[in-house]
Amino acid sequence: MPVRPRALAPNKTSVQAIKFEDLQKGLETAGLKLKGIRIKSGHARFQMMNARYRSTSQALGRAARTISQYLGDDIASFTVEFIDADMVIFSAKIERADLERYALSADPSRAILDKIEFSDRKDRLEDQSVTKPFLWSLSPYFEYSLFDPLDPIRYDLGAKLKGEFTLGPGLFIDGEIRKSILSSFGEVLRPSDSVLPHVRSDHAIYGRDGDPSLDQLTVTKLAKFTPDLYARLSTGYLEKMYAGVSGEMLWKPVNSRLGVGLELSRVQQRDFDIRLGLQDYQATTGHLSAYYDFENGLVAQLDAGQYLAEDRGYTLRLSRQFGNGWEMGTWATITNVPFEKFGEGSFDKGFFFRIPLDWSSAQLTKTKPHIEFNVMGRDGGQKLNVPYRLYNLTRFSHSEAIYKEAGRFWK
Amino acid sequence: MKSLRFLSAFLLILISACSEISNSSTVLKSKFSLDLRKSESSFEYNPRKTITRKMINASTTPLVLVEILNSDYIATIQSAPFPALADVWLTKDGKSLTTKDGGLVATRGFNYDLMGADVAALKAALTKAQTSKQPIFYDRSYRYLVKDNQDEIITVNCELSSAGKSPVKIFDKSYATTLLLETCQNKAVQFENKFWVQKNGLIRKSMQWHGINLEMILIERVI
Numbered sequence A: 001m002p003v004r005p006r007a008l009a010p011n012k013t014s015v016q017a018i019k020f021e022d023l024q025k026g027l028e029t030a031g032l033k034l035k036g037i038r039i040k041s042g043h044a045r046f047q048m049m050n051a052r053y054r055s056t057s058q059a060l061g062r063a064a065r066t067i068s069q070y071l072g073d074d075i076a077s078f079t080v081e082f083i084d085a086d087m088v089i090f091s092a093k094i095e096r097a098d099l100e101r102y103a104l105s106a107d108p109s110r111a112i113l114d115k116i117e118f119s120d121r122k123d124r125l126e127d128q129s130v131t132k133p134f135l136w137s138l139s140p141y142f143e144y145s146l147f148d149p150l151d152p153i154r155y156d157l158g159a160k161l162k163g164e165f166t167l168g169p170g171l172f173i174d175g176e177i178r179k180s181i182l183s184s185f186g187e188v189l190r191p192s193d194s195v196l197p198h199v200r201s202d203h204a205i206y207g208r209d210g211d212p213s214l215d216q217l218t219v220t221k222l223a224k225f226t227p228d229l230y231a232r233l234s235t236g237y238l239e240k241m242y243a244g245v246s247g248e249m250l251w252k253p254v255n256s257r258l259g260v261g262l263e264l265s266r267v268q269q270r271d272f273d274i275r276l277g278l279q280d281y282q283a284t285t286g287h288l289s290a291y292y293d294f295e296n297g298l299v300a301q302l303d304a305g306q307y308l309a310e311d312r313g314y315t316l317r318l319s320r321q322f323g324n325g326w327e328m329g330t331w332a333t334i335t336n337v338p339f340e341k342f343g344e345g346s347f348d349k350g351f352f353f354r355i356p357l358d359w360s361s362a363q364l365t366k367t368k369p370h371i372e373f374n375v376m377g378r379d380g381g382q383k384l385n386v387p388y389r390l391y392n393l394t395r396f397s398h399s400e401a402i403y404k405e406a407g408r409f410w411k
Numbered sequence B: 001m002k003s004l005r006f007l008s009a010f011l012l013i014l015i016s017a018c019s020e021i022s023n024s025s026t027v028l029k030s031k032f033s034l035d036l037r038k039s040e041s042s043f044e045y046n047p048r049k050t051i052t053r054k055m056i057n058a059s060t061t062p063l064v065l066v067e068i069l070n071s072d073y074i075a076t077i078q079s080a081p082f083p084a085l086a087d088v089w090l091t092k093d094g095k096s097l098t099t100k101d102g103g104l105v106a107t108r109g110f111n112y113d114l115m116g117a118d119v120a121a122l123k124a125a126l127t128k129a130q131t132s133k134q135p136i137f138y139d140r141s142y143r144y145l146v147k148d149n150q151d152e153i154i155t156v157n158c159e160l161s162s163a164g165k166s167p168v169k170i171f172d173k174s175y176a177t178t179l180l181l182e183t184c185q186n187k188a189v190q191f192e193n194k195f196w197v198q199k200n201g202l203i204r205k206s207m208q209w210h211g212i213n214l215e216m217i218l219i220e221r222v223i
Helices: A020-029 A056-070 A096-102 A110-115 A203-209 A399-404 A406-410 B002-019 B053-057 B120-129
Strands: A032-040 A043-050 A077-084 A087-095 A117-119 A134-148 A151-168 A171-183 A213-226 A229-237 A242-251 A258-270 A278-293 A298-306 A312-321 A327-335 A348-354 A370-375 B035-037 B063-068 B073-079 B087-090 B096-100 B103-108 B114-117 B136-146 B150-165 B168-170 B173-175 B178-185 B190-197 B203-211 B215-221
Touching: A020 A032, A020 A056, A032 A056, A043 A056, A056 A077, A056 A096, A056 A399, A056 A406, A087 A096, A087 A213, A096 A110, A110 A399, A110 A406, A399 A406, A406 B114, A406 B136, A406 B150, B063 B096, B096 B215, B103 B203, B120 B136, B120 B150, B120 B178, B168 B203
Parallel strands: A043 A077
Antiparallel strands: A032 A043, A077 A087, A087 A117, A134 A151, A151 A171, A171 A213, A213 A229, A229 A242, A242 A258, A258 A278, A278 A298, A298 A312, A312 A327, A327 A348, A348 A370, B035 B073, B063 B073, B063 B215, B073 B087, B087 B096, B096 B103, B103 B114, B114 B136, B136 B150, B150 B178, B168 B173, B178 B190, B190 B203, B203 B215
């Protein structure tokens, strides 16, 4: 979709001609879901969701060019705000003169980004879109376990049913049920001999007994306290092994490389059949986290706090996303559990990579399969796998990420 | 055997994930919207042999014939039905080619796309060269999106000169034009563009450099 130039003599009444439905249709074709519009004093403001693009830079470029096709000529600038999880993730003010100047030029792609004003915003416009309160999906899942000396490759293939019911702005209940179809997890090859509370090392028993399983059923509230302060509160069956309540806050301005988060959870271990029952073990876990996005694509995350076995220490996680979307990283956790008490491996560590599907296919998709190798995971240094962690909402949508893929703005 | 099952399962999930996505593209349906590979085109479907002067005379929609000379791509493309900063020519499968005053400034959907180009100096030179006997010198820049989503900007030094009157025939119709030759180079690339320009300034036919991958593109202004 190309940029539409404004006429030399703007039609003063053209503001009235904008129809929400028309722009909504145009943006939908471009892979974006329009949520709200406000036009005031020669400036237009649009809130929308990116439903298609892994690259936020590409999504923003598509949004800007599509909007230019529908906007009246008397509107000299407009603001695009991307919404995720019912929160404004960033706001980008664009002058139409800049769009017209750089759209077909040979200037570097960063030139247009330098002209865009990125800022944080909290207020939502009235949601004019039609959104179904209940959404569901049925899809395959695949889990694996590698490097066990008794069976180096173990797998579980099946179907998962996911559902989400919206209760209000940023408030929803969602869950996931799994049914295994083909699995080699049916036997516990090596019962845990950990001297710590068995917070993770009984995972093989969950794999054996948990079929079908209620992997998650939570009520979640997401909101922004201030334009750059995000908050989450979740309660219910938070993950496969734990139920409880978890709260998180994240400070992350859109133009800052630094983010700081605080998470605190009180959880109780779930029964091995992964249904509604709970075991006796309870724990308080939480971390103070610092995130830093380096210029070369490297992101460092340092967590300090208390882990599921109520051991205390810190985790350093380093990852790097390359220009083509591939991401790889590693982590290590050191806690006050002595190496000999931790067991084989001495401390928790591993590596992971994510592969963007749009890298290998012509289709545009936000999907990035996550492949993680936890080298000899035990019970020390284990974190809760709570859904909707806040940094994931901002990491690929804030200005640093947009600049890294500047060339995609015009794609 | 277990490894094979593991691999099969992984591929199954990958394929399933891929199949969820649907991508819509603008489809322009027209008798002139022929967009095909030369190798696939039989006698009936080659636009040069399918489109007749009679069909062209009966239409008023702007139309160009585009041929990528180092590949088997040939297409007749109509102008896009929406306003833009320049002339956007849109194929039925969503590929586009953009020209400004006849100069190639952008393509989309061609694998190795030209993201933007500076043609202001070319336009001024084309106007001047029709009456000037002296060559005209200027710089031009081309912007590409290369691996890792980074820009690659190629700047070349160009020289434009007239090669005199040179009539062209497009779908059996002759046009009086002047042939202008543009030679451009830098340390890494060298190419020659050709423009057949009518008296009113319209570029009726051109062979223009797209980039190091697609190289030369032939553009004939049919309507």
